[in-house]
Amino acid sequence: MCRIYGTFNVHSDEAELRRVADLMHHGGPDAQGVTHRADWALGNNRLSIMDPEGGAQPYHLGRITVVFNGEIYNHRELRERLTGLGFHFDDQCDGSILPALYLTYGDRFAEQLDGMYSVAVMDLRSTPRMVLATDDSGMKPLYYHWERAAGRFRFASELPALLGFTGVRAEEDETGLDAYLTSKTPFGDRTMFRGVRVLPPAATAVVSHRDGLRIRHRPMAHEQGLRPDEGRSLEQAGEQLRALLSDEVARLLVADAPVAAVTSGGLDSSLVTALAARALRAGGGHGSLHTFNIAYTGTWPSDERAYAAEVARASGTRHHQVEIDPATFPDLMGDVVRHLGQPNADPITLSTFSLFRAVRDAGFKVALTGDAADELFGGYARMTQAVAAHHGSDWAEDYLDHLAAVPRALRESLYTDEYAFAVRAAGPALPADIRQILRSSPGTRLQRIAAVEQRYRLPAYHLRRVDHLSMASSIEVRLPFCQPSVVRFAATLTDSHRLVPGLGVKRALYQAAGGLIPRSVLDRPKQPFTLPVTAMLAPGQPLWALARDVLSPNTLRADGRIRPERVAALFEEQAVRPGDSVSLALWSLMSHQLWRQEFFATAATTAPAALRTADRVLLEAA
Known part of the structure; x- marks a missing residue:
């Protein structure tokens, strides 16, 4: 896990590159490395998780230079394949295979990767070109600034670091406020800064002197032509999902650094916790899994600490109850806003930041979480309401209003006349194809909603928040539910195995969890993991x-x-x-x-x- 940055067709001196690196030191405190020439640079801040003694970045192979942020879980299989093709590797670090992989597969190298990643390749074999790629779910963000007329390109893993480049000015996108209030953070490739974009999930970008910047969108894991398995029972779906998650959680426990789990007390994180604890026991691991839950000093609604403690007892973990005082929240807000780089309207940001700081202070560098299960398996009330809505209703607009930080009617009443004029002139705040997907794309209503959730809301609102606020404390978060195999499996579920109005949500996931986590957790009403x-x-x-x-x-x-x-x-x-x-x-x-x-x-x-x-x-x- 790392933080990466770089430039193309830009001359940056050492002081500028050091400034950018320093702005992301929290995300890679273990080592720094940079390669720069007269008109390009690639840099890396490393958080050592795999093979701490090896894996020094940037990686070099001939006239190929690579920097990488994330984890590649199938690196052993890829190393074996590439070794068979004549490549040699000096260490066992997951990222070391990337230059050889690029030389073998070219711009399609990312299609071979299973993991969470953002990768940048500088190819000097003929005409200089830079190739960048993001993972299928958007777990590892990459922000960029492109000057089309001059052909200058800069990128970084975090917004404040990108703004650290001399040629990138912090200028507010004036209508970004409307986009933010419409969807709790800007969707798609948009940010709150003028001229600054973020690479979408499953994207491969190529920058060259001849063609400028070109971005190709690879099919995301759920967009690969999979069809629901109509002949599978709910019980069979639950058994298959449990087996799949067991394998993925076990794979994600492999690290050369201490691994813990976040346990909120809800279904998703509790299932990950139970599977992780069981995998450690089955593997003969020494000691118990450590789990972390966050709560607040005083008496507040929706306190889940008792449920988290019950899951920990049932799973046999060493449980850490983190408690923060609401009196500290005003001071925390500045840290949270700075690390996010742009507003995110979920109050959980304070909890997330504080929780990962406690995980770090306890001596851990990796944490497993249950994020993304709701988007994949149909866990949100807005999904149920949209599915249950009468066919003559404008269910799509009602669903979109549920995504907003401020509902449309209230939002419009807040705007001054001048700002309302500017918003109308700028056009829709949401990406243009969201309404098209909801209203006219193939598939059921729930399948179309899931497509919007996974392509737009999950990466922008959810995964970037988790990435930035965990790496603020040098913690690598691993997300079993974002594994491509799990995302593909979710795409094969029928609507009734996801949710049925009146009968429940995430039905296949509840089936998978039966017998693994306490009935009190399975039977209690769903509630969001957020600040009250x-x-x-x-x-x-x-x-x-x-x-x-x-x-x-x-x-x-x-x-x-x-x-x-x-x-x-x-x-x-x-x-x-x-x-x-x-x-x-x-x-x-x-x-x-x-x-x-x-x-x-x-x-x-x-x-x-x-x-x-x-x-x-x-x-x-x-």
């Missing part, structure tokens, strides 16, 4: 004071996009009648303003350029 923000955003609480300060009328008037009087009304409503919709709206607006303060020195006093332009247009029209 509705209860915590209340008068007298630290988050309330922070939100009132950050969303002051003067700040909002200077920003020019949000009506101060409408925000004041939200505070009044939350104080009298606390509710999830209002509390999330206030949290989201607060997070956005904190992000502006972190990355734009004039955020509190300067309205975005688009609003000044919109103002002029309105005045001229008048």
Whole structure:
């Protein structure tokens, strides 16, 4: 696991490259390496997980140079195959096979990989070209800045590091606020910064002097023509899924560094925990699996620590109960916003950051989690509601509204006239094909929803958050549910094996977990693993004071996009009648303003350029 960065057709001196590397030191504190020439560079910060004594990056083979972030779980099979073709390897590190793999398969090398990764290759054999690739689920982000006219390209694993390049300015995408409130973070390749993009999942990009930047989208694991197995019973599906997850969890336990598991007390992480503990016992491993759960000082709704402890006892793990004081949240917010690089509207960000910091402090470098099961197996209430909606209803728009940090009607009431004008002029905040997928793509309604969740929401909103907030504490997160074999298996499930309104969600997964985790966990109502923000955003609480300060009328008037009087009304409503919709709206607006303060020195006093332009247009029209 590492952090990577680089340039093409750009001259960077050592000081600039060192600055970019230092901005990601937390993600690769064990070693640093860089290769740079007059017009290109590739650099790496290493978190040593596999073969700590080997695997020094960048990797070199002839006129090929490679840097890599992630884990390749099938590296042994690939090494054996490549050795048979005449290649020689000096160590057993997973990334060492990449130069030979690229020489053998060219731009299609990523199709051979099973794992989580972002890879950058500099090929100098003839015309210089840089090739970059991301994994099928988007577990390892790669942000880039492309100057088309000049042909200059820069990339990095994290947004603050990319902004560390001299030629990349931190300029706000003025309508990014609308995109953020519409989907809790920008979807697709969009970011909150002008001119900065993120490579989508399953993407291969090639940069050259002749052709510029070209991006090819490989089929994601769930897009490979798989069909539901109509002849399989729910019991059979559960047995097959349990066997598959058992194999994948066992593979993901292999590391040359201590491995732990995150146990929230819900189905997904509990199943991963149970399978990991069983795999360690079966493999004759010494000691027990260590598990971690997070809770909050005081008495709060949706506290899951008792369920997590019960799972730990049943699985025989050494359990660590992490507890954080809500009084520390205002100070934590700055760290979280900085490491994310752009707003993410889920209050779980504070919990996630604090939990992985505790995992690190306990001496671990790798953690298994249950992330992505809901997207694959049909675990969200919005999915059930969309499937159950009457055929004459506008279920697709209702479903999209459930993805929002602020529902459409409330969102539109918050915008000033100038910002509403700018938003209309900019066009839809969501990628253009999302509505097309939902309304007219082949497959059932649930299959179309799953396609949107896996291509857009999971990588942007979920996986990038997990990656950035775990690597902030030098923790590599491994995600069994994102393994290609598991994603492909989910695509073969019938709708009824995912969810049936009135009967339950994630039915195949519950079937797989039967007998492995306590009945109390299996039978309890599903609840999200998140911060109880509705209860915590209340008068007298630290988050309330922070939100009132950050969303002051003067700040909002200077920003020019949000009506101060409408925000004041939200505070009044939350104080009298606390509710999830209002509390999330206030949290989201607060997070956005904190992000502006972190990355734009004039955020509190300067309205975005688009609003000044919109103002002029309105005045001229008048």
